[in-house]
Amino acid sequence: MDHELTIGMVAQRTGISIDTLRYYERAGLLFDVARLANGHRRYRAWHVRWVAFLTRLRAADMPIATLRRYAVLVRAGDETRDQRMAVLEAHRDDVRAKIDALTTHLEAIERKIRMYADGECAGGDANAGATE
Numbered sequence: 001m002d003h004e005l006t007i008g009m010v011a012q013r014t015g016i017s018i019d020t021l022r023y024y025e026r027a028g029l030l031f032d033v034a035r036l037a038n039g040h041r042r043y044r045a046w047h048v049r050w051v052a053f054l055t056r057l058r059a060a061d062m063p064i065a066t067l068r069r070y071a072v073l074v075r076a077g078d079e080t081r082d083q084r085m086a087v088l089e090a091h092r093d094d095v096r097a098k099i100d101a102l103t104t105h106l107e108a109i110e111r112k113i114r115m116y117a118d119g120e121c122a123g124g125d126a127n128a129g130a131t132e
Helices: 007-014 018-026 045-059 064-076 078-117
Strands: none
Touching: 007 018, 007 045, 018 045, 045 064, 064 078
């Protein structure tokens, strides 16, 4: 039987706190967690992979509501494959848009640094480069 992992082990392997794992379970993001007679949770290896993926989605700013919808679709099985893919594609597009915006911001910062390095921003420059 592969119900060998305690909540502490999953927390250690994923870098997620025990409280967050419990929250994920209450929120419907973490499912099919077995319980021993004493109520202690036992996880499978796939739970670790699933939590790692959830962590990536959260780090990429996927809202909890979208995570819930995705988790429900995953739990529903193969017939939701296209819906799951659509959720991930929409999030991918959001992430790409954020990356594009951050790239634009980074370029403006780098231009300002070059201006400082070239001596073009001596003194107060609150308005300097405002239209860059």
